[in-house]
Amino acid sequence: MRSDRISRKGMILAGAVAIGLWMGLAVPVQAAFPEKPVKVIVPVKPGGTIDTVARIFQKTIDENKLLPVPMAVVNKPGAAGAVGTRTVKDSEPDGHTIVIFHSGVVTAAASGVTDFDHNHFEIIAKTGEMPMGLGTAKDSSLNTVADLISGAKETPGGAFKYATNIGLPVHFLPLMVADQAGIKFGPVQAGGGVNRLNSVVGGHTKFGVFSVLDFLKYDAAGLQPVVLFAPERHAKLPNVPTAKESGYDVSWVEMRMWLAPKGTPKDRVDILAKALGDAMKAPELLKTFGELGMDATFGDGDSVKADLDDRLKRVKHIVDTVDVQFKK
Amino acid sequence: MEHFLAAFANLLTPVPFLHVLMGTAAGVFVGAVPGLTGGMLIALTLPLTFYMDSTLAMIMLVGMYVGSVAGGLISATLLRMPGTPSSIMTTFDGYPMARDGRPERALGIGIGASFVGGITAGVILALLSPPLSRWATTFGPWEYFTMTLMAVVLIASLSQGSMMKGLLSGVLGMLVAMPGLNPADGQLRLTFGFHTLDAGFKLLPVLLGVFVMSQVIKEAVNILNRPERVTMGQASVFLRLSEWRRHWVNLLRSSVIGTFIGILPGVGSSISSMVCYATAKGTSKNPEVFGTGSEEGIVASEAGNNANVGGALVPLVTMGIPGSPIDAILLGALILHNLQPGPLLFINNPDIVWAMIDSYLLANVLMLIIMLFAVRIIAKVMYIDRVFLLPTIFVFCMVGSYSLGSSFFDAAAVIGFGILGYCLERAKIPLGPFVIGFVLAPILERELRSGLMLSDGSYLPIVTRPLALIFVSVSVALLLYPVITEKWRKRRNAAKQA
Structure with missing residues (x-):
């Protein structure tokens, strides 16, 4: 009986020590990050x-x-x-x-x-x-930012349209250029990159915003870069001027x-x-x-x-x- | 041409070939099993293709499409139960022939007609698509808007049952497409503050619900119904070429009609086969045999519905507009694989487009071989007990929809749309227009809003742009046609009585 009791006490004690040790160990382990995927x-x-x-x-x-x-x-x-x-x-x-x-x-x-x-x-x-930039159709006569600005001056009041995806950066970049140039561009909802490409190359809108990758990928489809909103020229598009070179302080990488x-x-x-x-x-x-x-x-x-x-x-x-x- | 050949050479290498074969075989089998449809199979397979190579995924899905429309013929003939909705017309003559002891001949004729229909449509698809896609790049928002509008009217007015019910179904589908991010101005609408609705109802849960879950419910409710069946005898399903001689006019006519009805956006294979059947009956020397086991009827129906599949791929690959409800799923598959459908698909992803076109032709050849040699096996296994089938499909539906966006909302939506679809079917409201409406509503809205942005809010381009004017006129004519014919009939009846 007695030995039984001792052993039970001992077991409880040992258990308490074990739990204490486990907790002591567990605390720093839990603090380690990351503990799960x-x-x-x-x-x-x-x-x-x-x-x-x-x-x-x-x-x-x-x-x-x-x-x-x-x-x-x-x-x-x-x-x-x-x-x-x-x-x-x-x-x-x-x-x-x-x-x-x-x-x-x-x-x-x-x-x-x-x-x-x-x-x-x-x-x-x-x-x-x-980097992002403005692109036009190769078969259009719009080859520089200046062409876009003068186009917008000829057809004022936002009648000079660009293809966009409303609410995303591609929507705001042309508006920033227009704001600085004191003119208006009219946004036309097109959607993702290919939809904007279709709108621009199909001649429904004058230009749109595309990424460097878009410019490289859609070259065959008839898209040409006009300007990049980057601090310096891009290695893969060395002939495309930056917005700053063209006189507009718009940068959006x-x-x-x-x-x-x-x-x-x-x-x-x-x-x-x-x-x-x-x-x-x-x-x-x-x-x-x-x-x-x-x-x-x-x-x-x-x-x-x-x-x-x-x-x-x-x-x-x-x-x-x-x-x-x-x-x- | 070089793209065509290059894609074909690629298709004949083992891996792509196996994918087309697998897709076609699965399609034929599912098409043959009553209660399982091609739409079901393709919608269920879609989530499995997320991490597959895009080309392999698309050619497999095309194979399934071809196989399922053809496979429906087997149960239509042996069970008087269309395996897929597009084989309804085949039951009228296929089953009587089978019951009269000629099931092998009925199947042989159906298989041959399916093949000719498919190949004819494939040739038209390959020839017509490239110039059409070049032309379509000149389409602006107004052309797309009016063309899509025409598609909606077309499917509503041509769908089975009354035009009102078709329109109702289409409008319901459009309403379901409304909640979520408004593509035209980037604002949320009709989400009632639930952020789970920010993305709206996604295509896959709606498709799985309407196409698959509704059928699961329907089959579960009718689980005790067992169709009468005819077993196949020993006669051969192979027909001698000379036996086809008296059918060739009908074959060719039905194939061409089927293809062109397929090209009309939104119209599915069932309608094609109905129109071909009606034309064959109208021009036949023995119209009285139709419905009692006419070979001509089987030829018209099967050539028509298979040709429709190829035709329906034309607007899909050239303009990104689904030619039939199943093409709406293929459209979703393209988008899921980050391939933007539209006229530039031919320029940006020629490999994929040509792989789809060529796989369509290849799938028709494989379908012919599978059907001719395996029809006896399929006819035996298509009686698979639905008790085992339905729970499996249910699980696939849940897993597939959840995997799309790791959201239980999507899984719940599948069940919700399943119940809705079941109720609509009970009320004899066709489900095709629902899916087409759901898919086309965002396109309609996007193009209209873009058009209005282009014209600074003026609707005038609808009548000043020639193509837009044509599309709108056709839509109006389609809407008014039933009303006017009804009036004429009444007047004539009144004149007769007087």
């Missing part, structure tokens, strides 16, 4: 550029063990990216759910589609850039950026940013970037935030002064 929400359909970029990062990070846990890419498309970005905004801010997107987060907020912008997130980093929910601890954001930055040194990733026509530039959260703040200000200026469509 990092879910990357891609707010577009499978197959697009953002999706491809997300997946090449997933592959590179997993294969080179840049994070101790696997990454899981989940597509949540819809409403021009608003569905997926909103999901992440409302997720647990523990660094295990993040989103990859582009500067549409700023234009969507400015045009009132979403009630949140980049300030509702912790910005992890930007990985990769792609599209980027792929990674966001975490607001309140995600700084050290976790840094761990993720480091993994992304390291992944960008991998040769297979750089090869994919080359195929996508993207420049492999990396930028940390603070620099991206300053950039996005500036873009939001510029787009808001357009929404407030030029484009009346979004005034409620």
Whole structure:
């Protein structure tokens, strides 16, 4: 009986010690990040550029063990990216759910589609850039920005039309040029890159905004670049002037950026940013970037935030002064 | 031509060939099983192709399309039950022939007619599409708007049953397309504050619901119904070429009519086969045999519905406008694979377009071989018990819709649209116009709003642009035609009585 009791007491004691030890061990283990797979929400359909970029990062990070846990890419498309970005905004801010997107987060907020912008997130980093520019049909007589401006002067009041995807950066860039030139361009909704291409090449609109990749891909279809909204000329399109050279201070380099929910601890954001930055040194990733026509530039959260703040200000200026469509 | 040949050479390499073969065989089988339709198969396969190579995915889906329309012939003949809706007309003559002890001959004629219809349409597809797509690049928003409008009216007025019900179904489909991000001004609408609705109802859940889940419900409700059946005898399904001699006019006429009805946007194979059947009956020397086992009837119906498949691919690959409800799924497949449908598809992705066109021709050849040699096997296995089939399909529906956007809302939407589709069918409201309306409403709206942006708010281009004027006039005529003929008939009847 006695020995029984002792042994029971001993067992309880041993159990308590064990639990204590386990807890003691467990606390630092739990604090380690990441402890479970990092879910990357891609707010577009499978197959697009953002999706491809997300997946090449997933592959590179997993294969080179840049994070101790696997990454899981989940597509949540819809409403021009608003569905997926909103999901992440409302997720647990523990660094295990993040989103990859582009500067549409700023234009969507400015045009009132979403009630949140980049300030509702912790910005992890930007990985990769792609300059945007204006393009016209090769068989048109519009070969420079000056041609577009004088065209708009000849047909005033917004009768000089451009193909666009309303609410996204491609909608606002021509309006920024027009604002500085003191003229009006009329937006015509076309949709994604190919739809804008069709509208421009088919002669229904005079010009549209396209990415460097679009210019390279749609050369055969009859698209020509007129100007790039980049700080300097692009290596693959050396003959295309920048907006600054043409006399307009408009710059908009599209980027792929990674966001975490607001309140995600700084050290976790840094761990993720480091993994992304390291992944960008991998040769297979750089090869994919080359195929996508993207420049492999990396930028940390603070620099991206300053950039996005500036873009939001510029787009808001357009929404407030030029484009009346979004005034409620 | 070089694209055509290059794509064909590629199709004959093992991997693409196997995909077309797999698709066609699956299509024939599903088409033959009563209660399973080609639309069902293609909608269910779509989520499985997300991570497949786009070309392989598209050629497999085209194979399924061809196979399923042809496969419907088997159950139409042996069970008097169309395996797919497009074989309804075949039941009228195929089953009586089978019952009279000639099932092999009925099947042989149907198979041959399907093949000729398919190949004729394939040739027209390959010849007509490139120039049409070049012409279509000059189409602006107004042309697209009026053409799409015509498609909506066309499908409503030509669909089975009354025109009012067709229109009702089309309008319901359009309403379902309304919530979500408004493409024309980038604003959310009709989401009632539910963020799950920000993206609206997606195509795949709607398709799976209307095409698949509604049929699952219908079959589950009628699970105890067992159709009468005719078993095949020993006679051969192979017909001697000389036996085709008296059918060749009918064959060719039905194939061409079927193809061109297919090209009309929005009109499916059932209507094609009806028109061909009616034409064959109208021009036949023995119209009284139609409906009691006429070989001519089978030829017209089967050549017509298979030719329709090829015709319906024309507006899909040249303009991005679905030629039939199943093409609406193929359109969705192109978009899911990030291939923007439209006239520039021929320039930007010639490999894909030509692979689709060539796979259509190849699938017809494979269909002929599969049907001729495996018809006996298919005729045996098509009685597969629905008790095993329906739960499997249900699970595939749920998994497929969830995988699209990792959202339970989509899975719930499938069930919701399934119930809606079942109720609509019970009320004899056709489902084709619903899907077409759902797919075309965003196109209609986008093009109209673009057009208005171009013209600064003026509707005048509808009448000043010649093509737009033609399309609108045809739409109006189609709407008024039934009303006017009704009036004439009444007047004539009144005159007779007086």
